[in-house]
Amino acid sequence: MFPLHDALPQNSNPPYILVSSKDTYSNGEKITVSLTTTDTALIKGFMIxxxxxxxxxxxxxxxxxxxDAQTLTCKSPADAVSHTxxxxxxxxxxxxxxxDxxxxxxxxxxTVVKSKKTFWTNVVSTALIYNNKVSNTTTTALNGHTVTALNGHTATTSHGSSNSGFRLSASFTFGLMLGVLTVIAFLLGI
Structure with a gap:
């Protein structure tokens, strides 16, 4: 992220900060990201x-x-933002x-531009920590059977003379498999 301004980036600490609205995030979550000045230096241009x-x-x-901002496509749609x-x-x-x-x-x-010849190329936020919590379960009694929800997917029960077992809905099973795969990928560092 280097502007073509016929100048080298500044070596000093930038007079700008880049912060996120949260310290942790989960898949698909929306986070507000703010770029602000720490003194009187205003922002003429930027790319995040x-x-x-x-x-x-x-x-x-x-x-x-x-x-003031527009999305850009570097590798995939809207994977960067810049000034208008x-x-x-x-x-x-x-x-x-x-x-997801x-x-x-x-x-x-x-990269933040103060003027054509004055810009900083590596203004960074603190790390936004991935929340690898796999399950968010809720258990409820329903007609004498236990019903458990995992990440918003509900398991259902069935009973009767021929089947007194526990039957999982397809969406619950998929959510459970996705959770297990997520844990495995996290443990393997993928």
Whole structure:
């Protein structure tokens, strides 16, 4: 993320901070990301990406809700955001949506332009920690049988003279399998 401004990036600490609205996230969750100035240095231009904390792989997608920002496509649709004009700004807010698959910890990275010859290329947030909690279960009694919900998917019971066992709905079974695969992938570091 290097602007073609015929200048080198600044070596000093940037007068900008990049923060997320939360410290942790889950798959598919929406997080507000803010780029703000720490002093009187305004923002003339910017580009923000979300990357895996342990590398340069872009993850998730962005949404914008104001005229100061637009989504860009680097590797996949809306995987970066940038300014729409060179008007000076003091604060930028965008929404990042986490991918639906296991990602791991994420850091937001920005290039911020103060003027044509004054810019910083590695403004980074603290790590957004992936919440690897696999299940969120709720148990309820229903007609004498226990019904358990896992990540919003409900198991159903059946009873009668020929079948007194527990029958799982297809969506519950899929959710359970996805949870198990997520744990395995996390343990293997994938």
């Amino acid at each position: 990406q979300a990357r895996k904390a342990n590398g340069d792989i872009l993850v998730g997608s962005f949404e914008v809700s104001n005229a 004009d060179s008007n000076l700004k003091s604060n930028i807010q965008v929404t990042w949506t986490a991918p 698959v296991l990602t791991g910890n994420v850091m937001f990275r920005a």
